Amino acid sequence: xxxxxxxxxxxxxxxxxxxxxxxxxxxxxxxxxxxxxxxxxxxxxxxxxxxxxxxxxxxxxxxxxxxxxxxxxxxxxxxxxxxxxxxxxxxxxxxxxxxxxxxxxxxxxxxxxxxxxxxxxxxxxxxxxxxxxxxxxxxxxxxxxxxxxxxxxxxxxxx
Numbered sequence: 001x002x003x004x005x006x007x008x009x010x011x012x013x014x015x016x017x018x019x020x021x022x023x024x025x026x027x028x029x030x031x032x033x034x035x036x037x038x039x040x041x042x043x044x045x046x047x048x049x050x051x052x053x054x055x056x057x058x059x060x061x062x063x064x065x066x067x068x069x070x071x072x073x074x075x076x077x078x079x080x081x082x083x084x085x086x087x088x089x090x091x092x093x094x095x096x097x098x099x100x101x102x103x104x105x106x107x108x109x110x111x112x113x114x115x116x117x118x119x120x121x122x123x124x125x126x127x128x129x130x131x132x133x134x135x136x137x138x139x140x141x142x143x144x145x146x147x148x149x150x151x152x153x154x155x156x157x158x159x
Contacts, residue, residue, distance in 0.1 A: 011081070013074045023074050028053050033075060037082040046070055 008024045025033075035042040035049045042049045046066035047059060056062040069075055100106075100113040118124040 011074065011078055013077045025074055025078060029069070029075060030078070032069060033078045033082055037079055038086065 008026050009030045010022050010024055012020045013023045014020055032049055032053045035052060036046060037043065042052060046069070047063045050056060050062045050066035050069065051059070054062075054065070056065065097113055097117065100109055101117065103110060115124070119126075
């Protein structure tokens with residue numbers, strides 16, 4: 001991000017067709033994105049952020065205008081960019097996960113991390129499969145059953 005004038009910032013935005021273009025967002029839009037993603041007092045509360053940045057006092061109007069602002073591609077992409085810059089990205093999450101797996105102080109957390117990894121890599125399954133043995137012969141039948149082959153016995157038991 002670079003400041004291009006006292007009125008705005010130039011940022012990269014990826015459109016639905018994956019090409020990068022330069023677009024401008026206003027200082028207020030940038031401040032909105034910064035507060036929405038990084039300030040603990042305002043983080044994740046678009047209405048509160050909108051009221052702070054734009055000076056809107058009516059909560060209902062601020063909510064509507066904040067929703068409208070969040071529907072803009074350049075605002076969403078700037079927010080995503082800021083979130084990734086703070087470490088919420090694949091590389092950082094992988095590094096944190098690796099740390100949890102390799103540490104030896106908190107074993108329950110270590111175990112959960114290993115379980116999560118195995119589930120993610122589909123090395124384990126939560127599906128439980130029970131295989132019950134079938135009886136070889138029915139004790140109520142006569143002795144002629146004893147001379148039958150195992151396959152014949154299975155066929156009779158399945159009927």
